[in-house]
Amino acid sequence: xxxxxxxxxxxxxxxxxxxxxxxxxxxxxxxxxxxxxxxxxxxxxxxxxxxxxxxxxxxxxxxxxxxxxxxxxxxxxxxxxxxxxxxxxxxxxxxxxxxxxxxxxxxxxxxxxxxxxxxxxxxxxxxxxxxxxxxxxxxxxxxx
Amino acid sequence: xxxxxxxxxxxxxxxxxxxxxxxxxxxxxxxxxxxxxxxxxxxxxxxxxxxxxxxxxxxxxxxxxxxxxxxxxxxxxxxxxxxxxxxxxxxxxxxxxxxxxxxxxxxxxxxxxxxxxxxxxxxxxxxxxxxxxxxxxxxxxxxxxxxxxxxxxxxxxxxxxxxxxxxxxxxxxx
Numbered sequence: 001x002x003x004x005x006x007x008x009x010x011x012x013x014x015x016x017x018x019x020x021x022x023x024x025x026x027x028x029x030x031x032x033x034x035x036x037x038x039x040x041x042x043x044x045x046x047x048x049x050x051x052x053x054x055x056x057x058x059x060x061x062x063x064x065x066x067x068x069x070x071x072x073x074x075x076x077x078x079x080x081x082x083x084x085x086x087x088x089x090x091x092x093x094x095x096x097x098x099x100x101x102x103x104x105x106x107x108x109x110x111x112x113x114x115x116x117x118x119x120x121x122x123x124x125x126x127x128x129x130x131x132x133x134x135x136x137x138x139x140x141x142x143x144x
Numbered sequence: 145x146x147x148x149x150x151x152x153x154x155x156x157x158x159x160x161x162x163x164x165x166x167x168x169x170x171x172x173x174x175x176x177x178x179x180x181x182x183x184x185x186x187x188x189x190x191x192x193x194x195x196x197x198x199x200x201x202x203x204x205x206x207x208x209x210x211x212x213x214x215x216x217x218x219x220x221x222x223x224x225x226x227x228x229x230x231x232x233x234x235x236x237x238x239x240x241x242x243x244x245x246x247x248x249x250x251x252x253x254x255x256x257x258x259x260x261x262x263x264x265x266x267x268x269x270x271x272x273x274x275x276x277x278x279x280x281x282x283x284x285x286x287x288x289x290x291x292x293x294x295x296x297x298x299x300x301x302x303x304x305x306x307x308x309x310x311x312x313x314x315x316x317x318x
Contacts, residue, residue: 021165022247023256025271028161035166 002054007064009033012044020045030065037067151187160292161256161273163191168254168275168288176252177278180286185211195290196238197277198229204245205230212238216291219264235264241272241291248274249284260300267299 007029009020020036023029026049033045047065052058150170152163167188171178185192197211205228212224218236221227232238240261248255258271270293277286 019251019253020169021254021256022251023161025256025258028159028256031159031162032165035162036169039169 004052004054006050006052008048008050009036010046010048011036011040017046026064033065033067043067151189151191153189160191160194160290161271164195164273164275164288164290165254165256175281177276177281177284179279180210180277181279183277183288191290194292195288196241198242198245198287198289200249200285200287209238210286216241235262237263237270237291237293240270241289242274244272245274245287248276248287252276252284260296262299263293263295267296268293269296269300270294 005024007023007026009023009029009032010017011020011033012018021029021032023032026047029047033047036043036045045065045067046063048061049064051060053060151167154163157163157166168178171182180197183197185195188195193213193215195211195213196209196216199208199210201207207229209224209227209229209232212227216236216238217224218233218238220233220236229242232242240263244255244257254273254275256271256273258269260267260269262268263270270291272289272291275288276284277288279285
């Protein structure tokens with residue numbers, strides 16, 4: 001079983017979550033995120049852990065660090081919530097790019113289990129087979 | 145553009161890869177990538193000996209080495225002039241530094257990986273970082289890399305598979 005774990009440091013720049021660096025060590029990734037925070041005070045930063053199971057084509061991602069942007073706590077109009085929802089879209093785009101079904105927000109601390117499309121396929125084929133058999137039986141009985 | 149203040153000292157940041165990452169981000173500014181011309185090895189002090197610059201080529205094996213720090217020069221090489229990636233000996237530091245070159249080019253961001261490997265028969269624990277550079281701001285033309293290591297008693301292999309994550313597969317297929 002091959003499982004790869006990486007940590008993506010993402011910063012919210014130009015109305016999008018952009019990957020700033022990829023590291024395989026959580027403490028280093030968080031340290032890198034804090035450096036970005038210290039340089040750009042109002043830039044939200046998250047560290048997303050991605051565990052990829054190559055054999056199963058599963059991708060699990062969750063955030064392990066999330067900065068508190070200045071003004072978010074004081075800002076009660078909900079505007080500060082825009083970056084996390086963008087992170088959700090960004091994570092979805094990323095999942096589509098990688099062929100996995102990752103859709104949960106990267107910036108939300110929730111475990112996500114993603115798996116490749118295809119487990120429904122056997123059921124669809126089975127249904128088609130049943131339909132074919134039923135049609136054949138119906139045609140046979142009608143012609144008889 | 146750069147001056148020595150853009151590169152952190154060991155007192156400011158003890159971790160080599162974070163010093164390099166910080167340097168790359170300062171040089172980059174608002175751009176996606178810094179240019180090769182922005183890199184000043186004199187700013188980097190002792191760290192420049194642990195760094196190398198690759199000039200990308202297609203195929204990747206033809207990638208050239210324009211700067212190879214003293215600590216990275218493979219023992220087999222008398223000189224580092226006019227060297228290509230395909231010539232890098234597999235047991236050298238340089239080889240271990242470039243192992244995640246494909247990931248860096250694919251992700252288009254700095255990538256740092258660490259782990260155990262053998263260096264001329266000795267087990268070591270190392271960490272490398274590859275930082276993409278672009279002369280036109282779009283195409284990655286060069287890669288700045290760095291690696292450091294320490295010799296360990298017991299081998300710790302990078303490729304040792306980690307245990308599977310203990311997660312319940314609860315997601316329903318949509």
